Amino acid sequence: AQKVTQAQTEISVVEKEDVTLDCVYETRDTTYYLFWYKQPPSGELVFLIRRNSFDEQNEISGRYSWNFQKSTSSFNFTITASQVVDSAVYFCALSEDPAGNTPLVFGKGTRLSVIA
Amino acid sequence: GAGVSQSPSNKVTEKGKDVELRCDPISGHTALYWYRQSLGQGLEFLIYFQGNSAPDKSGLPSDRFSAERTGGSVSTLTIQRTQQEDSAVYLCASRGDSYNSPLHFGNGTRLTVT
Numbered sequence: 001a002q003k004v005t006q007a008q009t010e011i012s013v014v015e016k017e018d019v020t021l022d023c024v025y026e027t028r029d030t031t032y033y034l035f036w037y038k039q040p041p042s043g044e045l046v047f048l049i050r051r052n053s054f055d056e057q058n059e060i061s062g063r064y065s066w067n068f069q070k071s072t073s074s075f076n077f078t079i080t081a082s083q084v085v086d087s088a089v090y091f092c093a094l095s096e097d098p099a100g101n102t103p104l105v106f107g108k109g110t111r112l113s114v115i116a
Numbered sequence: 117g118a119g120v121s122q123s124p125s126n127k128v129t130e131k132g133k134d135v136e137l138r139c140d141p142i143s144g145h146t147a148l149y150w151y152r153q154s155l156g157q158g159l160e161f162l163i164y165f166q167g168n169s170a171p172d173k174s175g176l177p178s179d180r181f182s183a184e185r186t187g188g189s190v191s192t193l194t195i196q197r198t199q200q201e202d203s204a205v206y207l208c209a210s211r212g213d214s215y216n217s218p219l220h221f222g223n224g225t226r227l228t229v230t
Contacts, residue, residue, distance in 0.1 A: 004158070035218075043205065044119070045159075045221035091158065103149070103161035103175060104219070 006107035023092030035093040120222035137193040141210030154204040
């Protein structure tokens with residue numbers, strides 16, 4: 001069975017601090033895809049990134065970076081120089097296919113509060 | 117439209133009543149999903165429609181839940197004889213046909229059963 005664990009329920013940081021959101025997953029599939037979504041107060045989930053299980057290169061997009069390590073089954077998300085607009089609930093998710101045809105398995109989310 | 121549209125945004129109903137939640141996916145998107153987000157929980161898959169194929173209903177929690185998708189576009193999620201544990205945010209998502217298309221979510225319907 002697939003499972004995603006986000007151990008951090010809530011995190012508060014002061015603006016400009018760096019913050020890392022942890023994600024640990026379980027799957028028996030050899031091919032799988034990992035996702036991060038952001039849910040701002042408006043409620044709409046916003047797609048941030050997708051990684052496949054064959055590509056362990058870290059990825060950086062502006063202030064966001066992701067560290068995928070198969071050895072520890074982790075896909076952690078770091079926000080550098082956090083801003084108030086980063087305040088949201090962040091979800092890590094897992095799927096057998098890149099588009100999420102098989103239902104995404106979500107973690108319970110981490111609520112990030114960035115304080116000015 | 118520009119994004120996935122869900123209505124109503126909020127719904128308060130009495131226990132035992134039926135409710136219908138509506139989802140308008142992004143135009144042209146053939147795949148449509150319903151998820152449920154309960155307080156303090158992650159998103160729980162409910163049902164998945166792909167084109168004209170039979171829907172994947174494996175996530176529906178009970179036979180009180182049903183969904184249909186008319187004309188391959190708008191979808192309605194129906195909950196019969198609502199219970200308090202049905203209170204949650206119901207999220208709809210759609211996806212394009214491209215192999216790598218990610219899911220696009222709506223803002224959800226917050227259902228409160230009193």
